[in-house]
Amino acid sequence: MRIKLVMLVCSVLAFWFQSSYAQITTPKSPVYSHTDTSKVTTSETEWKKILPAEVFQVARLKGTERPGTSKFETSKEIGTYYCAVCGNPLFKSDTKFDSGCGWPSFYEPISKTSIVYHTDKSLGMVRTEVTCGRCKSHLGHVFDDGPPPTGLRYCINGVVLDFEKAKTAEKSYAKKNKKEAKGGK
Numbered sequence: 001m002r003i004k005l006v007m008l009v010c011s012v013l014a015f016w017f018q019s020s021y022a023q024i025t026t027p028k029s030p031v032y033s034h035t036d037t038s039k040v041t042t043s044e045t046e047w048k049k050i051l052p053a054e055v056f057q058v059a060r061l062k063g064t065e066r067p068g069t070s071k072f073e074t075s076k077e078i079g080t081y082y083c084a085v086c087g088n089p090l091f092k093s094d095t096k097f098d099s100g101c102g103w104p105s106f107y108e109p110i111s112k113t114s115i116v117y118h119t120d121k122s123l124g125m126v127r128t129e130v131t132c133g134r135c136k137s138h139l140g141h142v143f144d145d146g147p148p149p150t151g152l153r154y155c156i157n158g159v160v161l162d163f164e165k166a167k168t169a170e171k172s173y174a175k176k177n178k179k180e181a182k183g184g185k
């Protein structure tokens with residue numbers, strides 16, 4: 001009896017691990033694309049079905065993840081940050097800086113159209129909210145206490161970011177260039 005109970009607990013745990021793993025690696029939303037720039041018109045009801053709960057909470061309900069919880073906050077990897085909801089390119093890793101504020105921070109978006117700005121008067125403050133230029137998902141806020149050259153700090157919830165490392169081809173190209181530069185000396 002006891003063994004059966006242990007087996008039952010094990011299988012429940014295994015299922016739970018599997019489903020939470022599946023949630024993290026859920027196939028992207030049907031509109032997810034790194035190249036498609038057409039506006040996304042998915043309804044909130046649809047998003048609720050498609051997105052993992054923590055992404056939905058931040059992206060569609062303008063929530064804020066707990067500070068210090070994003071793996072991207074201190075990441076120094078080279079690559080591109082995309083909107084986790086629709087795949088729109090948002091930030092390059094070379095505009096990322098360590099702000100110490102608890103969330104991934106950038107000083108400049110990839111392009112003028114990658115982000116949309118809104119005045120946010122919630123919580124008794126006036127802030128500038130930033131949303132994805134393609135799917136209107138809430139990303140975070142922008143403040144004017146960032147480093148040069150822009151002086152801006154885009155304070156972004158890591159849960160709505162998707163990261164892709166710089167392509168191997170680009171890396172080997174950079175390596176080749178470095179070698180050539182060395183050889184030229």
Ligand SMILES: [Zn+2]
Nearest residue numbers: 083086132135
């Ligand atoms: Zn988006």
